[in-house]
Amino acid sequence: MKIEIIDLKKRFKEEKYEILKSIKRVLKKGNLVLTPEVQRFEESISKFTGAKYCLGVNSGTDALMMSLWSSGITRGDEVITSPISFIASVSSIIHVGAKPVFVDVKDDLNINPDLVEAAITNKTKAIMPVHWTGRVCEMDKIMKIAKKHNLIVIEDAAQSMGSYYKNKHAGTFGEISAFSTHPLKNLNALGDGGFIITNEKKLFDKIKLYRNHGLKGRDNVEIIGVNSRLDSLHAEILSFRLKRLKKIILRRQKNINLYRKLINTTKISIIEDKKIEKNANVMFITLCEKRDQLQKYLKKFNIQSLIYYKTPLHLHKATKFLGYSKGDFPNAENITTKVLSFPHHQHLSRKEVEFVCKKINSFYN
Numbered sequence: 001m002k003i004e005i006i007d008l009k010k011r012f013k014e015e016k017y018e019i020l021k022s023i024k025r026v027l028k029k030g031n032l033v034l035t036p037e038v039q040r041f042e043e044s045i046s047k048f049t050g051a052k053y054c055l056g057v058n059s060g061t062d063a064l065m066m067s068l069w070s071s072g073i074t075r076g077d078e079v080i081t082s083p084i085s086f087i088a089s090v091s092s093i094i095h096v097g098a099k100p101v102f103v104d105v106k107d108d109l110n111i112n113p114d115l116v117e118a119a120i121t122n123k124t125k126a127i128m129p130v131h132w133t134g135r136v137c138e139m140d141k142i143m144k145i146a147k148k149h150n151l152i153v154i155e156d157a158a159q160s161m162g163s164y165y166k167n168k169h170a171g172t173f174g175e176i177s178a179f180s181t182h183p184l185k186n187l188n189a190l191g192d193g194g195f196i197i198t199n200e201k202k203l204f205d206k207i208k209l210y211r212n213h214g215l216k217g218r219d220n221v222e223i224i225g226v227n228s229r230l231d232s233l234h235a236e237i238l239s240f241r242l243k244r245l246k247k248i249i250l251r252r253q254k255n256i257n258l259y260r261k262l263i264n265t266t267k268i269s270i271i272e273d274k275k276i277e278k279n280a281n282v283m284f285i286t287l288c289e290k291r292d293q294l295q296k297y298l299k300k301f302n303i304q305s306l307i308y309y310k311t312p313l314h315l316h317k318a319t320k321f322l323g324y325s326k327g328d329f330p331n332a333e334n335i336t337t338k339v340l341s342f343p344h345h346q347h348l349s350r351k352e353v354e355f356v357c358k359k360i361n362s363f364y365n
Protein backbone atom coordinates (compact mmCIF):
# COMPACT_ATOMS: atom_id res chain seq x y z
CA MET A 1 0.00 0.00 0.00
CA LYS A 2 1.43 3.36 -1.04
CA ILE A 3 0.08 6.43 0.71
CA GLU A 4 0.60 9.42 -1.51
CA ILE A 5 0.48 13.10 -0.67
CA ILE A 6 -2.26 13.54 -3.25
CA ASP A 7 -4.09 10.86 -5.21
CA LEU A 8 -5.35 12.17 -8.53
CA LYS A 9 -6.06 8.64 -9.79
CA LYS A 10 -8.57 8.13 -6.98
CA ARG A 11 -9.98 11.57 -7.65
CA PHE A 12 -10.62 10.60 -11.26
CA LYS A 13 -12.24 7.34 -10.20
CA GLU A 14 -14.60 9.19 -7.88
CA GLU A 15 -15.52 11.84 -10.47
CA LYS A 16 -15.14 9.85 -13.69
CA TYR A 17 -18.73 10.04 -14.87
CA GLU A 18 -19.07 13.82 -14.40
CA ILE A 19 -15.59 14.63 -15.70
CA LEU A 20 -16.06 12.67 -18.92
CA LYS A 21 -19.51 14.17 -19.35
CA SER A 22 -18.05 17.69 -18.96
CA ILE A 23 -15.30 17.00 -21.49
CA LYS A 24 -17.81 15.64 -24.00
CA ARG A 25 -20.10 18.63 -23.48
CA VAL A 26 -17.32 21.12 -24.23
CA LEU A 27 -15.78 19.22 -27.14
CA LYS A 28 -19.15 18.75 -28.82
CA LYS A 29 -19.58 22.52 -29.03
CA GLY A 30 -16.30 22.89 -30.92
CA ASN A 31 -15.07 26.03 -29.11
CA LEU A 32 -12.33 25.80 -26.55
CA VAL A 33 -11.17 29.34 -25.72
CA LEU A 34 -12.99 32.12 -23.83
CA THR A 35 -16.38 30.47 -24.26
CA PRO A 36 -19.41 30.87 -21.96
CA GLU A 37 -17.99 27.99 -19.85
CA VAL A 38 -15.20 30.31 -18.70
CA GLN A 39 -17.62 33.10 -17.87
CA ARG A 40 -19.87 30.68 -15.97
CA PHE A 41 -16.89 29.52 -13.90
CA GLU A 42 -15.87 33.11 -13.19
CA GLU A 43 -19.39 33.96 -12.05
CA SER A 44 -19.50 30.96 -9.75
CA ILE A 45 -16.18 31.99 -8.16
CA SER A 46 -17.54 35.50 -7.60
CA LYS A 47 -20.58 34.02 -5.92
CA PHE A 48 -18.49 31.64 -3.78
CA THR A 49 -15.95 34.21 -2.61
CA GLY A 50 -18.13 37.31 -2.52
CA ALA A 51 -15.82 39.20 -4.88
CA LYS A 52 -17.47 41.35 -7.55
CA TYR A 53 -15.27 40.19 -10.43
CA CYS A 54 -13.30 37.10 -11.38
CA LEU A 55 -11.13 36.34 -14.38
CA GLY A 56 -9.84 32.88 -15.30
CA VAL A 57 -6.18 32.80 -16.35
CA ASN A 58 -3.72 30.06 -17.13
CA SER A 59 -1.83 29.79 -13.83
CA GLY A 60 -1.48 31.19 -10.33
CA THR A 61 1.87 32.64 -11.39
CA ASP A 62 0.25 34.57 -14.24
CA ALA A 63 -2.54 35.62 -11.89
CA LEU A 64 0.07 37.18 -9.59
CA MET A 65 1.96 38.84 -12.43
CA MET A 66 -1.16 40.33 -13.97
CA SER A 67 -2.38 41.49 -10.55
CA LEU A 68 0.90 43.34 -9.98
CA TRP A 69 1.03 44.70 -13.49
CA SER A 70 -2.57 45.95 -13.49
CA SER A 71 -1.99 47.61 -10.09
CA GLY A 72 0.75 49.68 -11.67
CA ILE A 73 3.67 48.02 -9.84
CA THR A 74 6.75 48.64 -11.91
CA ARG A 75 10.51 49.24 -12.06
CA GLY A 76 11.94 50.69 -8.86
CA ASP A 77 8.92 49.83 -6.69
CA GLU A 78 9.20 47.65 -3.61
CA VAL A 79 6.70 44.96 -2.64
CA ILE A 80 6.71 43.52 0.88
CA THR A 81 6.16 39.77 1.10
CA SER A 82 6.99 36.61 3.01
CA PRO A 83 10.20 34.55 2.76
CA ILE A 84 8.11 31.39 3.15
CA SER A 85 6.29 30.69 -0.08
CA PHE A 86 6.61 29.15 -3.51
CA ILE A 87 9.08 31.00 -5.75
CA ALA A 88 6.20 32.38 -7.87
CA SER A 89 5.34 34.93 -5.16
CA VAL A 90 8.76 36.48 -5.65
CA SER A 91 9.39 35.85 -9.33
CA SER A 92 6.13 37.61 -10.22
CA ILE A 93 7.34 40.73 -8.39
CA ILE A 94 10.72 40.56 -10.12
CA HIS A 95 9.14 39.99 -13.55
CA VAL A 96 7.24 43.29 -13.36
CA GLY A 97 10.53 45.03 -12.54
CA ALA A 98 9.90 45.58 -8.83
CA LYS A 99 11.91 44.46 -5.81
CA PRO A 100 10.63 41.94 -3.26
CA VAL A 101 11.28 43.02 0.34
CA PHE A 102 10.95 40.24 2.86
CA VAL A 103 9.49 40.38 6.33
CA ASP A 104 9.90 37.42 8.70
CA VAL A 105 7.04 35.05 9.47
CA LYS A 106 5.28 34.24 12.73
CA ASP A 107 5.04 30.72 14.17
CA ASP A 108 1.89 30.19 12.08
CA LEU A 109 4.15 30.37 8.95
CA ASN A 110 2.53 33.60 7.72
CA ILE A 111 4.06 37.07 7.46
CA ASN A 112 4.36 38.84 10.82
CA PRO A 113 2.24 42.02 10.51
CA ASP A 114 4.02 43.54 13.51
CA LEU A 115 7.26 43.68 11.49
CA VAL A 116 5.79 45.11 8.29
CA GLU A 117 5.96 48.83 9.12
CA ALA A 118 9.71 48.66 9.75
CA ALA A 119 10.21 47.40 6.18
CA ILE A 120 8.29 50.26 4.52
CA THR A 121 10.41 52.77 2.58
CA ASN A 122 9.49 55.61 0.22
CA LYS A 123 9.68 53.04 -2.61
CA THR A 124 7.15 50.63 -1.10
CA LYS A 125 4.06 50.36 -3.28
CA ALA A 126 2.39 47.18 -2.16
CA ILE A 127 2.16 44.37 0.37
CA MET A 128 1.74 40.81 -0.89
CA PRO A 129 0.61 38.61 2.00
CA VAL A 130 0.79 34.88 1.20
CA HIS A 131 -1.90 32.73 2.80
CA TRP A 132 0.47 29.81 3.24
CA THR A 133 -1.04 26.29 3.52
CA GLY A 134 -4.54 27.84 3.40
CA ARG A 135 -4.26 29.86 6.61
CA VAL A 136 -5.28 33.46 5.91
CA CYS A 137 -2.78 36.06 7.17
CA GLU A 138 -3.85 38.52 9.86
CA MET A 139 -5.60 40.68 7.33
CA ASP A 140 -7.12 43.24 9.68
CA LYS A 141 -3.62 44.29 10.83
CA ILE A 142 -2.22 44.21 7.28
CA MET A 143 -5.08 46.28 5.85
CA LYS A 144 -4.67 48.85 8.63
CA ILE A 145 -0.98 49.28 7.82
CA ALA A 146 -1.71 49.45 4.08
CA LYS A 147 -4.32 52.14 4.63
CA LYS A 148 -2.03 54.17 6.89
CA HIS A 149 0.82 54.12 4.33
CA ASN A 150 -1.33 54.23 1.21
CA LEU A 151 -0.15 50.83 -0.05
CA ILE A 152 -1.90 48.42 -2.40
CA VAL A 153 -2.58 44.92 -1.06
CA ILE A 154 -2.21 42.07 -3.54
CA GLU A 155 -3.04 38.76 -1.87
CA ASP A 156 -1.23 35.62 -2.92
CA ALA A 157 -4.24 33.42 -2.34
CA ALA A 158 -2.91 30.55 -4.47
CA GLN A 159 -3.33 28.13 -1.56
CA SER A 160 -6.43 29.49 0.08
CA MET A 161 -9.51 28.57 -1.92
CA GLY A 162 -12.25 27.93 0.63
CA SER A 163 -10.39 29.65 3.50
CA TYR A 164 -11.89 32.43 5.60
CA TYR A 165 -10.69 35.02 8.10
CA LYS A 166 -13.36 36.60 10.30
CA ASN A 167 -16.01 35.18 7.95
CA LYS A 168 -14.53 36.85 4.87
CA HIS A 169 -13.16 34.67 2.08
CA ALA A 170 -9.40 34.74 1.43
CA GLY A 171 -8.55 37.13 -1.37
CA THR A 172 -11.35 39.60 -0.64
CA PHE A 173 -9.39 41.90 1.68
CA GLY A 174 -6.95 43.64 -0.66
CA GLU A 175 -7.42 45.34 -4.02
CA ILE A 176 -6.76 42.18 -6.00
CA SER A 177 -5.91 38.52 -5.41
CA ALA A 178 -4.40 35.60 -7.25
CA PHE A 179 -5.48 31.94 -6.98
CA SER A 180 -3.98 28.77 -8.45
CA THR A 181 -5.92 25.76 -9.72
CA HIS A 182 -2.79 23.64 -10.20
CA PRO A 183 -3.45 19.88 -9.79
CA LEU A 184 -2.07 19.94 -6.21
CA LYS A 185 -4.64 22.48 -5.03
CA ASN A 186 -8.02 21.59 -3.49
CA LEU A 187 -9.90 23.19 -6.40
CA ASN A 188 -7.83 21.81 -9.24
CA ALA A 189 -7.99 21.80 -13.01
CA LEU A 190 -6.70 19.03 -15.27
CA GLY A 191 -3.42 20.91 -15.61
CA ASP A 192 -2.29 24.47 -14.97
CA GLY A 193 -4.86 27.14 -14.31
CA GLY A 194 -5.71 30.03 -12.05
CA PHE A 195 -7.93 33.02 -11.51
CA ILE A 196 -7.96 36.57 -10.19
CA ILE A 197 -10.62 38.19 -8.04
CA THR A 198 -11.18 41.89 -7.40
CA ASN A 199 -13.93 44.34 -6.52
CA GLU A 200 -12.46 47.03 -8.77
CA LYS A 201 -13.91 47.38 -12.25
CA LYS A 202 -10.81 49.27 -13.42
CA LEU A 203 -8.57 46.28 -12.59
CA PHE A 204 -11.05 43.79 -14.02
CA ASP A 205 -11.20 45.67 -17.35
CA LYS A 206 -7.42 45.89 -17.56
CA ILE A 207 -6.80 42.21 -16.86
CA LYS A 208 -9.55 41.16 -19.26
CA LEU A 209 -7.56 42.86 -21.98
CA TYR A 210 -4.15 41.83 -20.71
CA ARG A 211 -4.88 38.08 -20.51
CA ASN A 212 -5.89 38.06 -24.19
CA HIS A 213 -3.11 39.99 -25.96
CA GLY A 214 -4.72 43.35 -25.19
CA LEU A 215 -7.33 42.60 -27.85
CA LYS A 216 -10.66 44.38 -27.96
CA GLY A 217 -12.58 42.42 -30.56
CA ARG A 218 -10.47 40.66 -33.22
CA ASP A 219 -8.69 43.62 -34.64
CA ASN A 220 -7.98 46.29 -32.04
CA VAL A 221 -4.99 45.92 -29.78
CA GLU A 222 -5.52 48.37 -26.92
CA ILE A 223 -2.50 47.39 -24.83
CA ILE A 224 0.37 44.95 -25.18
CA GLY A 225 -0.84 41.91 -23.32
CA VAL A 226 -0.03 38.22 -23.01
CA ASN A 227 -1.73 34.91 -23.71
CA SER A 228 -3.02 33.79 -20.36
CA ARG A 229 -6.52 32.46 -20.79
CA LEU A 230 -8.15 29.72 -18.78
CA ASP A 231 -9.12 26.97 -21.23
CA SER A 232 -12.82 26.17 -21.51
CA LEU A 233 -12.24 22.51 -20.63
CA HIS A 234 -10.56 23.48 -17.38
CA ALA A 235 -13.29 26.00 -16.62
CA GLU A 236 -16.01 23.36 -17.06
CA ILE A 237 -14.20 20.87 -14.81
CA LEU A 238 -13.53 23.57 -12.22
CA SER A 239 -17.22 24.58 -12.17
CA PHE A 240 -18.14 20.99 -11.43
CA ARG A 241 -15.44 20.64 -8.78
CA LEU A 242 -16.36 23.91 -7.12
CA LYS A 243 -19.75 22.40 -6.26
CA ARG A 244 -17.93 19.64 -4.35
CA LEU A 245 -15.29 21.82 -2.70
CA LYS A 246 -16.96 22.30 0.69
CA LYS A 247 -17.34 18.54 1.13
CA ILE A 248 -13.73 17.97 0.12
CA ILE A 249 -12.51 20.53 2.66
CA LEU A 250 -14.54 18.77 5.37
CA ARG A 251 -13.06 15.38 4.45
CA ARG A 252 -9.55 16.83 4.63
CA GLN A 253 -10.34 18.51 7.95
CA LYS A 254 -11.55 15.19 9.34
CA ASN A 255 -8.21 13.61 8.45
CA ILE A 256 -6.29 16.43 10.11
CA ASN A 257 -8.41 16.05 13.25
CA LEU A 258 -7.49 12.38 13.28
CA TYR A 259 -3.78 13.26 12.98
CA ARG A 260 -4.18 15.67 15.91
CA LYS A 261 -5.82 12.96 17.97
CA LEU A 262 -3.46 10.10 17.15
CA ILE A 263 -0.02 11.70 17.03
CA ASN A 264 1.25 11.20 20.54
CA THR A 265 4.63 12.86 20.45
CA THR A 266 5.68 16.34 21.46
CA LYS A 267 8.34 16.24 18.71
CA ILE A 268 5.75 17.27 16.14
CA SER A 269 3.73 20.42 16.34
CA ILE A 270 0.56 20.97 14.39
CA ILE A 271 -0.41 24.62 14.26
CA GLU A 272 -3.76 25.28 15.93
CA ASP A 273 -6.54 26.95 13.97
CA LYS A 274 -7.85 30.09 15.67
CA LYS A 275 -11.59 30.56 16.16
CA ILE A 276 -11.61 33.56 13.81
CA GLU A 277 -10.22 31.57 10.90
CA LYS A 278 -11.35 28.72 8.71
CA ASN A 279 -8.36 27.07 7.12
CA ALA A 280 -9.16 25.06 3.98
CA ASN A 281 -5.90 23.17 4.57
CA VAL A 282 -4.82 23.11 0.96
CA MET A 283 -1.59 21.73 2.45
CA PHE A 284 -1.11 20.00 5.79
CA ILE A 285 2.24 21.19 7.07
CA THR A 286 3.60 20.21 10.46
CA LEU A 287 6.82 21.13 12.24
CA CYS A 288 8.89 18.06 13.05
CA GLU A 289 12.06 17.46 14.99
CA LYS A 290 14.54 15.21 13.16
CA ARG A 291 12.48 15.99 10.04
CA ASP A 292 14.78 14.45 7.43
CA GLN A 293 15.19 11.20 9.37
CA LEU A 294 11.43 10.96 9.86
CA GLN A 295 10.85 11.45 6.15
CA LYS A 296 13.29 8.65 5.32
CA TYR A 297 11.69 6.38 7.90
CA LEU A 298 8.19 6.94 6.50
CA LYS A 299 9.42 6.26 2.99
CA LYS A 300 10.40 2.74 4.06
CA PHE A 301 6.70 2.12 4.71
CA ASN A 302 5.63 3.63 1.40
CA ILE A 303 4.33 6.77 3.07
CA GLN A 304 5.02 9.87 1.00
CA SER A 305 5.74 13.14 2.79
CA LEU A 306 6.92 16.40 1.25
CA ILE A 307 8.98 19.37 2.37
CA TYR A 308 7.48 22.75 1.46
CA TYR A 309 10.28 24.05 1.36
CA LYS A 310 13.83 23.46 2.59
CA THR A 311 15.04 26.88 1.47
CA PRO A 312 13.41 30.19 2.40
CA LEU A 313 13.03 32.52 -0.57
CA HIS A 314 15.85 34.91 0.39
CA LEU A 315 18.48 32.14 0.35
CA HIS A 316 18.12 30.82 -3.21
CA LYS A 317 20.86 31.25 -5.79
CA ALA A 318 18.40 33.14 -8.00
CA THR A 319 17.46 35.64 -5.28
CA LYS A 320 21.01 36.32 -4.13
CA PHE A 321 21.06 39.60 -6.04
CA LEU A 322 18.48 40.98 -3.59
CA GLY A 323 21.29 41.16 -1.04
CA TYR A 324 19.90 39.06 1.80
CA SER A 325 21.91 36.56 3.76
CA LYS A 326 21.52 33.79 6.32
CA GLY A 327 20.30 35.11 9.65
CA ASP A 328 18.13 37.87 8.16
CA PHE A 329 14.84 36.06 8.86
CA PRO A 330 15.52 33.71 11.76
CA ASN A 331 11.99 32.43 12.20
CA ALA A 332 11.59 31.51 8.53
CA GLU A 333 15.03 29.91 8.51
CA ASN A 334 14.29 27.85 11.60
CA ILE A 335 10.86 26.78 10.37
CA THR A 336 12.20 25.57 7.03
CA THR A 337 14.41 23.05 8.87
CA LYS A 338 11.27 21.47 10.38
CA VAL A 339 8.43 21.65 7.88
CA LEU A 340 7.01 18.35 6.69
CA SER A 341 3.73 17.70 4.97
CA PHE A 342 1.78 14.45 5.48
CA PRO A 343 -0.94 13.01 3.22
CA HIS A 344 -4.33 14.42 4.25
CA HIS A 345 -6.27 14.34 0.97
CA GLN A 346 -9.95 13.50 0.76
CA HIS A 347 -9.47 9.96 -0.56
CA LEU A 348 -7.57 8.62 2.44
CA SER A 349 -9.31 6.03 4.54
CA ARG A 350 -9.33 6.20 8.33
CA LYS A 351 -7.12 3.10 8.30
CA GLU A 352 -4.51 4.85 6.17
CA VAL A 353 -4.32 7.89 8.46
CA GLU A 354 -4.09 5.54 11.46
CA PHE A 355 -1.24 3.71 9.75
CA VAL A 356 0.69 6.95 9.07
CA CYS A 357 0.20 8.09 12.68
CA LYS A 358 1.33 4.71 14.01
CA LYS A 359 4.54 4.93 12.02
CA ILE A 360 5.15 8.54 13.07
CA ASN A 361 4.70 7.58 16.72
CA SER A 362 6.92 4.53 16.39
CA PHE A 363 9.69 6.69 14.89
CA TYR A 364 9.81 8.94 17.96
CA ASN A 365 8.92 6.52 20.76
Ligand SMILES: Cc1ncc(COP(=O)(O)O)c(C=O)c1O
Binding pocket: 059, 060, 061, 062, 064, 085, 086, 088, 089, 130, 156, 158, 159, 179, 180, 181, 182, 192, 193, 194
Ligand atom coordinates in the same frame (compact mmCIF):
# COMPACT_ATOMS: atom_id res chain seq x y z
C1 LIG B 1 1.77 30.48 -2.60
C2 LIG B 1 1.80 30.22 -4.07
N1 LIG B 1 1.86 31.25 -4.93
C3 LIG B 1 1.85 31.07 -6.25
C4 LIG B 1 1.79 29.82 -6.82
C5 LIG B 1 1.86 29.65 -8.30
O1 LIG B 1 0.72 29.00 -8.82
P1 LIG B 1 0.83 28.15 -10.18
O2 LIG B 1 1.60 26.92 -9.89
O3 LIG B 1 -0.60 27.87 -10.53
O4 LIG B 1 1.48 29.01 -11.18
C6 LIG B 1 1.74 28.70 -5.98
C7 LIG B 1 1.67 27.34 -6.53
O5 LIG B 1 1.90 26.36 -5.90
C8 LIG B 1 1.75 28.90 -4.56
O6 LIG B 1 1.70 27.87 -3.72
